Amino acid sequence: MVIISAVFFGSILAIKSIPIDIFPKLNLPVIYVIEPYGGMTPQQMEGFFSTRLQDQFLYVNGIKNITSKNIQGISILKLTFFESTDMAEASAQVALQLNRAMTFFPPGALPPQVIRFDASSLPVGTLVFSSPDKKLEEITEKMGYWVDMSDPYITFDNEYIETLWWALKELYKKDLLYKSVSIQPYSPAAGTGLSSHELNQPGTYKDVKDTTVVAMFALSAEKHNGIPTNPLQLKLHELARNAWEPFVKMPIGGGLMEADKAGAVYFMAWTTTPWTLPSNCGLTVGPNIDYVLVQTFNPYTHKPANVILAKALLGKYFKPEGQESDFTIYTSESKLLPWKIIGEFKGSELEGIRYDQLLPFEGNTREVAGGDPWRVITGDFVTTEDGTGIVHTAPAFGADDYRVGKKHDIGILVMVDKEGKFIDYTGEFSGRYVKNYKNDPDYTDVDVDIAVKLKLSGHAFKVEKYEHTYPHCWRTDKPIIYYPLDAWFIRTTAVKDRMIELNKTINWKPKATGEGRFGNWLENMVDWNLSRSRFWGTPLPVWVSDDGSMKCIGSIEELMQEVKKANKALGLNQLLEAEHEVVNHSVIDSLTFKPTKKEDLDLHKPFVDQIVLVSDSGQPMRREPDLIDVWFDSGAMPYAQLHYPFEKHPAKDIKKNFPADFIAEGVDQTRGWFYTLHALGVMLFDSVAYKTVVSNGLVLDKNGNKMSKRVGNVIDPFETIEKYSADATRWYLITNASPWDSLRFDLEGIKEVQRKYFGTLYNTYQFFALYANVDNFTYKEKHIAVVDRPEIDQWILSTLNTLVKDVTAAMEDYEPTQAGRAIEYFLDEQLSNWYVRLCRRRFWKGEYEQDKICAYQTLYECLETLALLMAPIAPFFADWLFRNLNEVTGRSKQTSVHLADYPVADEGTINADLEERMRLAQDVSSLVLSVRKKVNIKVRQPLQRILIPVLDVRTKDQISKIEDLIKNEVNIKSIEYLTDSEGFIKKKLKPNFKTLGTRMGAKMKSVAAAIVQMDQHDISSLEKNKNFFLQVDNEQVEIMVTDVDIIAEDIPGWSVANKDNLTIALDITVTPELQEEGNARELVNRIQKIRKESGFEVIDRITLEIEEYEPFKSTIIHYCDYICAEILADTIKMVPKIENGTEVEVNDLMLKLFISKNS
């Protein structure tokens, strides 16, 4: 047993130290890449993420050695995971699910404490570290989910078992543990019960052809012990008699009709297992099903018969043309069976009617059955899908039968023994196997013989071969049967209400699973069948004596005491070491039990079975042979792995480990682990076992099919992680679909994540590092207060803090998908696409002073925070980023992102107004750009102005604060606002359906139409008076300003664009001045290109010579300073002729120029 601290760890490390050497390396860490490329292409991304790098990192940096022990001052939250050792089998599924699950930990919870649970029921000794564990270990580590597996606690340790025993004894004391029979799948061929797991093996269910019989159960004589048992019973006989009355003494059905034969009434019941008929104890009908009494003939004996069956199933046995056809002409040769409905009733009316036992033998008498057999009872499970609507009920051989039989006390008959053969005293069938379990070549089918017998005696209505699926034993390939076996139960139904109540306090993700699937399950719960008849597993600590007294052992100590007591009372010597000391009980002959030392004690079979205890009355007691359900092991895991209540060690304090903050597992565990944890938590501690549960959806293949080895569509997690990295895989799994939704796993999606998210992040970081290296930015300057930074810095920091808030909220709500998507959006749309793009100049232009430092600090803070925020999802990249930043600046004392605290939003930095106006700026820019595109004027060409109609003061205010930004972004000179609108702006009304709808109701449609029809005059009247009367369907309807959105749709004569209620108009006149400026910019652009092609450094100064060219002359004169500044030229020389220059095209003008580097 061990509690393991887990750290999300990792990073990416260089193999080769090839710096990106565009600029001299200064203090910031160099971005290492694997191949000698300068940039990061999608293809390289794969290589960059190579897990080989992760491995190196782990060992070089020693992060592996970090445990909860040496991390101080960090809040530790608990995380409980369940891991199955079936890893080898289901590795892909489990690994992928784990990937999704493990992102769940609330912020500030680093490192989470992970408890590893090992639900193995493998044989003692064989499981130390078998390959599945190695594999598990490896994948866990590579996924960035690290648990110390060097010392896992295991469920077959004595300490673990001791807690289980303690738990069982607690239940025993509360009278929640009892022994009973249950009908279980059983393989007579193998002589063993089968678990449902075994029954769910592929290939278990096979199509077989069985002999089926529709048997006829004759209603008893009219009285039972002198009184009719059901008023209907009399009536049925009477109906039959009356129906046949006209035919009495007539030659009918192959003989003279006799009055006393006419009244025979039969229930029809179908069975696919005729061998269960001697064990029949009842007939079950559906209370709400309609049944009919049909006058007809027995198809085999051709004698008159009256049968009862469900009305809905008449067509299965009777042809329509036979209805009310002539009874008198029916002979044994007749093809057509005449029939007539002579009575109709509900199933509930039939309840209690008695019938004669179908196949009475010496061995299946009323006394043997116990109870009150051979009655009609009701059950909800009866359908009219097939059969007759009346179910032959043999409580011994069907779970439903047993349940309903018990409820109605019809007794139980078990005419087949555990070898699958009829017991003695079953007449001619005695000793015969119900199926060919012995591979007897001369085997004859008992079912057939029973069918023949029934045919001959007039108790069969239809015998036919029927193909259906039937479960088979996976070991012997023989059909299984359902058989009553002794079993131990936990009386979960006794705490049902409490379990339901406490379940309501559990935070289920998604909610529906808890309320629906799990809630239903609880509502319909049955007692928990604990027994398993295998060899390996936790033995049930119950000893029983022949006279029925019972002891439940709750600890090793107690066992020792009891053994001592037994030794004394029975003269045994069980405590002693040796296998000699033969005593007067054969069981102990080969005893190797040496309980003098704890570790020598083996609480498993066969050892515990050899222990004999003594009852209070001095009788020897033997252990019940049962083992307990491994799900009990799992359910008790929170305390069993702490060896509760035997350990006093503070680290094993139950209060710190129970209940779990949350658990996560596949949704398929609803009835498994989720249930057993809950049941035991409630029964033992009257507490939930977990506060939150996340039920993970399945990971499907890209076509939406379940991954299966057989189909070959399994994703190998090793390969995936090897190739695409843990981070990209994790990010993909988390952001693509909520953990509880099933996910179509497509490798293309991971590539997309690499490009889109990690590529952008990497490039953003690289951009930062590039210039930070140049300027030697190490965050050594004093932190500049946010309010003292430029507006755009304030904005991105405000957005960043909003992001922190959102991500934290999403994480706390166990919504990592939302968190991941929010991070993506921030990085891509806001940081990269807006902030960095707009601020590029600030990083390379000008001196290293205030504004530049602001830019560095701001971008640094964004990157740093991003690293922290994304650490749970992308542990390796996040750490890489964090350390790259932090190792230079030392801002955080922690050496790894996983040791640092999760960011906390600074509310003071959040400025909603600012965020709103930046959104406006983005929208305005986007609109201007789209107009530019429409009219084909490139952004480099400056334009004079845009016009923004503003219908409220606030919008104007907001926009005017970000004018410069917009002007810069879309290259215009000025922004003008149109406030007084009438006659200039063409307005349009958009009805607000929400407010209008409730008021207008049915008139809504015509009102909406009328609103759209309103002219400019009407609109200004509405604006002025705040209301307006519309003429709709001869009715006056009042609308308010608040009922409409007023949109400036158009400004006549301008090029406009709008989005929502924002409209902009662009002045597209290019004046000669603007043209010149455009030319200048174009020229700068061309020269920059040449600089780059010529291999100049960005800081090189140049001289520019231009061949004189009249149309361009004034541009150069007017914009000389601007051009020089941009291209780092000291002077521009106009020369008459250039020999070896470059020809460039500027707005359709050809220029010849020559650039030389100044020395």
Add this chain to the structure above:
RNA sequence: AGUCUCGUAGCUCAGUUGGUUAGAGCGCUACACUGAUAAUGUAGAGGUCUCCAGUUCAAAUCUGGACGGGACUACCA
């Protein structure tokens, strides 16, 4: 068979308490930018919101049913 869940663009997913132009990203096409440059930006095409019926002035959204994918439970005369 029952219970649960999912079904929206070629693909992966958003879509608030029902409200009128159903959104992203990828992919595709075109263009722009060129001191983040194998990077970046803009635009376009692409939808019977699986189907049917109902409730409503109004349904991708609510109700019922069908179909399809998936999970679990059960194996049934």
